[in-house]
Amino acid sequence: MDVGALVGGGVALVVGVLSWTQSRATNRRSEFTTIAAELRKDLDAERTQRKLLTSYVLEIWRWARRVGPDTPAGPAPEPPQELDLTPWR
Numbered sequence: 001m002d003v004g005a006l007v008g009g010g011v012a013l014v015v016g017v018l019s020w021t022q023s024r025a026t027n028r029r030s031e032f033t034t035i036a037a038e039l040r041k042d043l044d045a046e047r048t049q050r051k052l053l054t055s056y057v058l059e060i061w062r063w064a065r066r067v068g069p070d071t072p073a074g075p076a077p078e079p080p081q082e083l084d085l086t087p088w089r
Contacts (some may be wrong), residue, residue: 052083 056079063077079085 048082049084052080056080056083 056077059077065073
């Protein structure tokens with residue numbers, strides 16, 4: 001056998017394995033970036049909902065403090081339109 005052909009084949013095999021592992025690492029990095037972006041978006045949406053819910057609860061608390069036990073209570077304040085209350089309905 002020709003030594004040059006064996007060396008060339010070995011080098012090609014090493015280069016192929018190195019490029020394959022590099023492409024796998026790049027794919028894992030891009031998948032991590034995609035997952036992290038989705039989680040960040042979900043966290044921002046949850047924070048917005050928590051802020052809206054907290055403001056609504058504080059508004060009901062203020063309303064309850066204004067309305068005493070012997071005064072006729074008007075209707076409770078309506079929740080903000082952006083507040084998603086589907087889990088509680």
